[in-house]
Amino acid sequence: xxxxxxxxxxxxxxxxxxxxxxxxxxxxxxxxxxxxxxxxxxxxxxxxxxxxxxxxxxxxxxxxxxxxxxxxxxxxxxxxxxxxxxxxxxxxxxxxxxxxxxxxxxxxxxxxxxxxxxxxxxxxxxxxxxxxxxxxxxxxxxxxxxxxxxxxxxxxxxxxxxxxxxxxxxxxxxxxxxxxxxxxxxxxxxxxxxxxxxxxxxxxxxxxxxxxxxxxxxxxxxxxxxxxxxxxxxxxxxxxxxxxxxxxxxxxxxxxxxxxxxxxxxxxxxxxxxxxxxxxxxxxxxxxxxxxxxxxxxxxxxxxxxxxxxxxxxxxxxxxxxxxxxxxxxxxxxxxxxxxxxxxxxxxxxxxxxxxxxxxxxxxxxxxxxxxxxxxxxxxxxxxxxxxxxxxxxxxxxxxxxxxxxxxxxxxxxxxxxxxxxxxxxxxxxxxxxxxxxxxxxxxxxxxxxxxxxxxxxxxxxxxxx
Amino acid sequence: xxxxxxxxxxxxxxxxxxxxxxxxxxxxxxxxxxxxxxxxxxxxxxxxxxxxxxxxxxxxxxxxxxxxxxxxxxxxxxxxxxxxxxxxxxxxxxxxxxxxxxxxxxxxxxxxxxxxxxxxxxxxxxxxxxxxxxxxxxxxxxxxxxxxxxxxxxxxxxxxxxxxxxxxxxxxxxxxxxxxxxxxxxxxxxxxxxxxxxxxxxxxxxxxxxxxxxxxxxxxxxxxxxxxxxxxxxxxxxxxxxxxxxxxxxxxxxxxxxxxxxxxxxxxxxxxxxxxxxxxxxxxxx
Numbered sequence: 001x002x003x004x005x006x007x008x009x010x011x012x013x014x015x016x017x018x019x020x021x022x023x024x025x026x027x028x029x030x031x032x033x034x035x036x037x038x039x040x041x042x043x044x045x046x047x048x049x050x051x052x053x054x055x056x057x058x059x060x061x062x063x064x065x066x067x068x069x070x071x072x073x074x075x076x077x078x079x080x081x082x083x084x085x086x087x088x089x090x091x092x093x094x095x096x097x098x099x100x101x102x103x104x105x106x107x108x109x110x111x112x113x114x115x116x117x118x119x120x121x122x123x124x125x126x127x128x129x130x131x132x133x134x135x136x137x138x139x140x141x142x143x144x145x146x147x148x149x150x151x152x153x154x155x156x157x158x159x160x161x162x163x164x165x166x167x168x169x170x171x172x173x174x175x176x177x178x179x180x181x182x183x184x185x186x187x188x189x190x191x192x193x194x195x196x197x198x199x200x201x202x203x204x205x206x207x208x209x210x211x212x213x214x215x216x217x218x219x220x221x222x223x224x225x226x227x228x229x230x231x232x233x234x235x236x237x238x239x240x241x242x243x244x245x246x247x248x249x250x251x252x253x254x255x256x257x258x259x260x261x262x263x264x265x266x267x268x269x270x271x272x273x274x275x276x277x278x279x280x281x282x283x284x285x286x287x288x289x290x291x292x293x294x295x296x297x298x299x300x301x302x303x304x305x306x307x308x309x310x311x312x313x314x315x316x317x318x319x320x321x322x323x324x325x326x327x328x329x330x331x332x333x334x335x336x337x338x339x340x341x342x343x344x345x346x347x348x349x350x351x352x353x354x355x356x357x358x359x360x361x362x363x364x365x366x367x368x369x370x371x372x373x374x375x376x377x378x379x380x381x382x383x384x385x386x387x388x389x390x391x392x393x394x395x396x397x398x399x400x401x402x403x404x405x406x407x408x409x410x411x412x413x414x415x416x417x418x419x420x421x422x423x424x425x426x427x428x429x430x431x432x433x434x435x436x437x438x439x440x441x442x443x444x445x446x447x448x449x450x451x452x453x454x455x456x457x458x459x460x461x462x463x464x465x466x
Numbered sequence: 467x468x469x470x471x472x473x474x475x476x477x478x479x480x481x482x483x484x485x486x487x488x489x490x491x492x493x494x495x496x497x498x499x500x501x502x503x504x505x506x507x508x509x510x511x512x513x514x515x516x517x518x519x520x521x522x523x524x525x526x527x528x529x530x531x532x533x534x535x536x537x538x539x540x541x542x543x544x545x546x547x548x549x550x551x552x553x554x555x556x557x558x559x560x561x562x563x564x565x566x567x568x569x570x571x572x573x574x575x576x577x578x579x580x581x582x583x584x585x586x587x588x589x590x591x592x593x594x595x596x597x598x599x600x601x602x603x604x605x606x607x608x609x610x611x612x613x614x615x616x617x618x619x620x621x622x623x624x625x626x627x628x629x630x631x632x633x634x635x636x637x638x639x640x641x642x643x644x645x646x647x648x649x650x651x652x653x654x655x656x657x658x659x660x661x662x663x664x665x666x667x668x669x670x671x672x673x674x675x676x677x678x679x680x681x682x683x684x685x686x687x688x689x690x691x692x693x694x695x696x697x698x699x700x701x702x703x704x705x706x707x708x709x710x711x712x713x714x715x716x717x718x719x720x721x722x723x724x725x726x727x728x729x730x731x732x733x734x735x736x737x738x739x740x741x742x743x744x745x746x747x748x749x750x751x752x
Binding site for chain 1: 478479482483485486487489490493494495496497499500503511512513514515516517546549550553554557558561562563565566568569570573574575578579581582583584585586587588589590591592594595596598599600603612613614617618619621622623625626627629630631634638653654655658668672676679682683685702705706709716719720722723724726727730731734735738
């Protein structure tokens with residue numbers, strides 16, 4: 001921090017004079033701009049030793065941002081104070097707002113827009129329009145036009161359409177005569193082939209469906225709340241909602257509770273730093289590492305075999321039957337929450353512990369003089385005093401639980417009814433390429449958190465500023 | 467009388483230490499499992515639980531796994547890549563967030579409340595919805611695969627929480643300090659640099675640890691914006707390679723996971739002293 005102070009002081013001295021001011025106004029941004037651009041190209045193209053690159057990268061990234069702030073402040077100071085004071089707030093919040101707008105706000109708005117649009121692919125709609133239905137039974141099938149057939153073929157070209165077509169023609173006696181006669185495949189796709197071969201290819205077995213989906217052509221019709229209605233009608237979604245609720249209730253509660261108890265105990269124990277370090281350690285483990293660790297706890301082998309999962313080993317040691325824990329819904333969600341609690345308690349503990357250290361000594365004294373016991377002091381002095389911290393920690397872990405993705409994805413992949421909204425969204429977007437439906441799930445997640453946002457805004461209300 | 471009080475105190479102390487020890491041990495069991503597994507030969511790992519490592523049958527330990535991981539192709543390089551990603555991706559968002567937190571907390575300007583509301587609401591946006599739009603922008607800007615792309619990505623995705631937490635701290639610094647600074651003729655900028663930043667050092671350090679951990683352990687953002695080529699691959703993506711083609715090389719993965727933990731733990735211990743007056747110490751004053 002001293003360095004920054006020195007730099008500030010130095011700059012102040014230089015700009016004390018008017019000449020200095022004008023000079024810096026022109027030269028400083030020019031030099032800084034030049035260095036930043038040079039640094040960018042150097043980092044993008046250079047082949048210097050790794051160490052040098054790392055060092056320059058860090059210097060460039062951090063120094064660049066800092067200098068941008070200083071230079072902008074300088075330029076604002078040059079302006080008449082009336083305009084300057086209007087611009088100044090945006091020197092502070094501007095860069096953050098710009099980055100947030102680009103990285104999060106625009107994608108969110110785009111998602112809202114997508115969520116009002118249909119994912120159904122051209123061919124599916126085509127089929128639906130060609131089949132006149134009465135209830136669920138198709139009573140009449142209209143013939144497809146050549147245009148419609150071509151649009152399907154366009155999609156199918158990616159999956160060896162011509163080979164397939166050629167083989168079918170060869171098998172068919174009438175058609176192979178045409179092929180021999182004209183030396184080419186018939187351009188007008190026979191209705192028989194189209195309906196019996198191509199359509200099933202698109203809508204048939206699971207694998208074909210996957211293949212088709214990866215070369216989809218969405219219709220993107222505007223359907224207002226159609227996706228939302230579809231979501232609430234789907235079983236997968238309701239299960240995810242239930243699981244998200246389990247995460248939402250258990251995650252923050254357990255993590256904050258353990259964090260609080262451990263912080264209180266550590267404060268009064270003989271090995272505070274060691275205890276904190278041990279509780280904190282899981283935070284340092286990557287999700288991949290954590291996934292492996294917990295597989296060694298929940299792993300399952302059939303009864304009678306050597307259990308390599310700790311939980312089943314304990315249960316069989318007491319004469320119980322081993323269970324395939326991660327397949328049992330809704331218990332599997334609870335078991336997955338434990339992983340989050342194991343990882344996040346360190347976060348809660350660190351913040352709560354520092355808040356406890358901020359409780360003034362005289363409050364303890366006063367309570368002791370009143371004859372309050374240790375438990376009483378904790379409940380009616382310490383906890384009310386650190387309420388703000390507990391709410392902040394609870395809010396962040398709550399949001400983390402709502403967004404939870406990595407743990408579920410790496411442990412069960414969302415199988416066995418352990419899906420949550422984020423895994424559902426990921427699968428719709430990146431596996432099935434249903435971008436609009438995926439966006440819908442993201443927006444539902446966003447709506448679910450509005451109460452927490454409102455709560456946090458309320459503390460902002462009465463605040464005075466300069 | 468005095469004796470019984472001191473006895474009571476001693477029992478209490480014993481109880482506190484005992485319970486805490488029990489919790490700590492429970493918490494450490496999974497990590498011990500990781501450590502033990504990383505020291506066992508491959509065949510033993512799949513045949514028996516790690517707690518049986520002390521049984522006569524399986525009592526063989528080896529550092530072969532670590533050797534294999536450390537001398538593996540590109541491991542050291544990916545270690546440097548991770549540092550290159552993590553250090554600026556920690557400092558840049560904190561810097562920007564500190565400026566913004568001060569702006570929201572102490573400067574009155576039109577739209578202040580609305581903007582803050584948006585920041586808090588953005589906390590919950592899952593970053594998966596942003597990946598594809600940002601990737602498209604990066605392709606246009608020719609930024610894809612550069613470290614700058616990942617830094618900016620981590621900054622964008624980390625900013626809401628950084629602003630939220632730092633705001634909660636800076637917001638509760640006593641108003642009187644700022645008032646006296648303004649009377650002495652300080653501008654918002656000098657006030658922030660000389661007064662608020664040093665005062666917020668504990669909060670900045672605490673948040674720095676968390677941001678560093680998230681960035682260091684991130685896989686998704688760096689794989690998508692930086693790629694998996696060995697020239698730029700980070701440690702976590704290297705770790706993923708260790709699982710092996712059939713997903714069975716757990717002995718290597720556990721060793722790799724342990725090595726990746728070292729840097730975050732070093733960071734934690736070196737910044738530990740700031741926790742005494744940590745991230746939210748200021749926010750508790752009513």
